[in-house]
Amino acid sequence: MKSIGKYILFIGSLFVNRERFKTYVQLTLDECINIGINSLVLVSIVATFIGAVSTIQTAYNLVSPLIPDYVISQVVRDLTILELAPSITAIVFAGKVGSNIAGELGTMRITEQIDALEVMGINSVSYLVFPKVLASLITYPMLVVIAGFLSIMGGYLAGVYTGIVTEADYIYGLKVDFIEFNVFFAMIKSFVFAFLVSSISSYKGYYTTGGAFEVGKASTIAVTNSCIAILLADYLLAQLLL
Amino acid sequence: MIEIDNIKKSFDGKEVLKGISGVFEKGKTNLIIGASGTGKSVLLKCIVGLIKPDEGTVFYDNRDFTNADRNLKTDIRREIGMLFQGGALFDSKNVEQNVIFPLNVLTQMPLDEKLDRVNFCLQRVGLENVNKKMPSEISGGMKKRVGIARAIVNNSSYLFCDEPNSGLDPQTAITIDNLIKEITEEFNITTIVVTHDMNSVMEIGDYVMFLHEGLKVWEGSDQNIMKSQVKELNDFVFANKMMRTVRNEETPG
Numbered sequence A: 001m002k003s004i005g006k007y008i009l010f011i012g013s014l015f016v017n018r019e020r021f022k023t024y025v026q027l028t029l030d031e032c033i034n035i036g037i038n039s040l041v042l043v044s045i046v047a048t049f050i051g052a053v054s055t056i057q058t059a060y061n062l063v064s065p066l067i068p069d070y071v072i073s074q075v076v077r078d079l080t081i082l083e084l085a086p087s088i089t090a091i092v093f094a095g096k097v098g099s100n101i102a103g104e105l106g107t108m109r110i111t112e113q114i115d116a117l118e119v120m121g122i123n124s125v126s127y128l129v130f131p132k133v134l135a136s137l138i139t140y141p142m143l144v145v146i147a148g149f150l151s152i153m154g155g156y157l158a159g160v161y162t163g164i165v166t167e168a169d170y171i172y173g174l175k176v177d178f179i180e181f182n183v184f185f186a187m188i189k190s191f192v193f194a195f196l197v198s199s200i201s202s203y204k205g206y207y208t209t210g211g212a213f214e215v216g217k218a219s220t221i222a223v224t225n226s227c228i229a230i231l232l233a234d235y236l237l238a239q240l241l242l
Numbered sequence B: 001m002i003e004i005d006n007i008k009k010s011f012d013g014k015e016v017l018k019g020i021s022g023v024f025e026k027g028k029t030n031l032i033i034g035a036s037g038t039g040k041s042v043l044l045k046c047i048v049g050l051i052k053p054d055e056g057t058v059f060y061d062n063r064d065f066t067n068a069d070r071n072l073k074t075d076i077r078r079e080i081g082m083l084f085q086g087g088a089l090f091d092s093k094n095v096e097q098n099v100i101f102p103l104n105v106l107t108q109m110p111l112d113e114k115l116d117r118v119n120f121c122l123q124r125v126g127l128e129n130v131n132k133k134m135p136s137e138i139s140g141g142m143k144k145r146v147g148i149a150r151a152i153v154n155n156s157s158y159l160f161c162d163e164p165n166s167g168l169d170p171q172t173a174i175t176i177d178n179l180i181k182e183i184t185e186e187f188n189i190t191t192i193v194v195t196h197d198m199n200s201v202m203e204i205g206d207y208v209m210f211l212h213e214g215l216k217v218w219e220g221s222d223q224n225i226m227k228s229q230v231k232e233l234n235d236f237v238f239a240n241k242m243m244r245t246v247r248n249e250e251t252p253g
Helices: A002-015 A021-061 A070-110 A113-119 A124-161 A167-175 A181-206 A212-241 B040-048 B070-077 B095-106 B111-124 B140-152 B170-187 B198-204 B231-237 B241-250
Strands: B002-011 B014-024 B029-033 B055-060 B080-083 B158-162 B190-195 B207-212 B215-220
Touching: A002 A124, A002 A181, A021 A070, A021 A124, A070 A113, A070 A124, A070 A167, A070 A181, A070 A212, A113 A124, A113 B080, A124 A167, A124 A181, A181 A212, B002 B040, B014 B040, B014 B055, B014 B190, B014 B207, B014 B215, B029 B040, B029 B170, B029 B198, B040 B055, B040 B158, B040 B190, B080 B140, B095 B111, B095 B140, B111 B140, B140 B158, B140 B170, B158 B170, B170 B190, B170 B198, B190 B198, B207 B231, B215 B231
Parallel strands: B029 B190, B029 B207, B080 B158, B158 B190
Antiparallel strands: B002 B014, B002 B055, B207 B215
16 A cells, blocks of 8 residues: 555656656657657567467367358457457567666666756656656557557468458458447557556656666566556456446 | 754664754865764765755755755755766766756756856866767766766756765875865865765865764864874774874874
8 A cells, every 4th residue: 555655646746846848858759769669569570470369269269150250350350459459568568668667767766867866956757757658658559559450460461361261251350340439448548558557667666776686676576567557457447448 | 055953864763863963164175974884875865855854954055955845945956966976877878968967957058058068067077078978988987077077067056975986996086086176166165075085084175074873973174183082083094004004103102
C-alpha cells in the first residue's frame, strides 16, 4: 500500500513545477525516437510471427468440415485486434522499453545525475519522466496499429502461401461480422498499457538506491510489475468494456 | 552567506546529525571535514535541500530555505552550483551540452550568448577543445573541471563541492582545489567543500568545520588546525605519517 501511495505521489509530481513548454518538445521527440521508432523492428517481427502462428494453429484446431475456412482469418482478426496487438505487444514493450527506462533512470540516480537536476531547481520527475510517459502515449498506439496490421499480414502469408486458406476466404473472413468497437477497445487498451509500462518503469528506476546490482534488479522488477499491471488492466478493461 | 541552525537528521532511528550550527561566509572556501560516516555528505545534502532535515533551518543570505515555499526554494536553487563526487555529468550529452544545460533550461538567453558563456567557463577551468567530447572520453580530473564549469555557468552565488578531489592523483587534486578557491574569490561566492583530504584543508581551507559522530567538535581556520587540542581532530589530522612529520618538525622536542 505504501508503494502504491508513493507511486501516486510520483505520478502527481509529473504535473507540478514544470519547465517551459519548449523544453519538453525536444525531449518528447527524442523519447518518441528512443521508445517508439527503436521498438518498431522488434514489435514488427513479433507481430508478424504471432499472426502466422495464430493462423496455423487456428486451422489446426478447426477440424470440422462444417466450419468454413474464412473462420480462420475471422478468428485471427479478432484475436489480433482484441488481444494480440495491444496486449502481447505491451508485454514486448515492457521487456524492451520498460527495462530501458528503469535502467536509464536507475543509473542516473546512482551516479547523482538526478541529484544534479534537483540542485539546479529542476523538477527531475517532470523533466525526466513526463517526456517518457508522453512519448509512450504517442507512439505505443501507433505500434499497436502496426502490430495489428502485420499480425493479420503474417496470418495471410502463412495461410495463403501454405495452402491452409485461399486468399479470397482469408480476405472475406477479415471483413465478415466486423465490429468496429473492437478497434476502439484496442486503442483504449494501448493508451492504458503505454501509461502503465512507462510510469511503473520510471517509478522503479527513479527510486533505485545502491549500485549496479540494484540497477539491474530495478530493471527486472520494472518489467515484472509492468507485466502484472498489464494483465490486471487487461482483465479489468475486458470486464468493463466488453 | 549560508547559515545553518541546529540541523538534526536521523535514518531508521540512527541519529546521523545531532544538531549542527555554523556560518559559511561569502567569498571564502568553507570546508566540512571529518572521517567517513560522520555525516559530512548528509549535512551537505541537507544544506542544498536534497535531504530534508528532521530539525533545524538553513538560511541562504537570511532567506529561510528549509521552510520556504516551492517558488522560493526553486529561486534559491537556481543560484546554486554543485560539483558532485563523480562529476554527475549527463552521460548522453557532450561536454558543451552538459555545461550549457542550466542555461538552456533556466534562462532565455540567445544561443550565441550561451555558447560564449560556456566557452568562457570551460576556458576558466582550463579546458579547451573538448566541447564535443562525451563524458566517457575524458579523464576523471577533466570531468571534475566540466562539473565546476557547469556549476558556475549560471553565475551561481553558492558553490557546493562533494569530495572534489576523490579518485584524483595528488597533483590534479591540488589543481582542482586551487581552482575552487580561485573561483570562490574571483566571483565572490559562498563555497562549501566536503572533504576528508588534509591536503585540501591545508591548501584552501579559509574556514574549517570538523564533524565527529554527527557533532561539530571543532571550527576554525587552516592556520589553527595544527594547534588544536581536540583529541578527535588530532586523531583525524595526524592520522597519516606526513602530517605527523610536519607536526614534529614544527614542535621539536
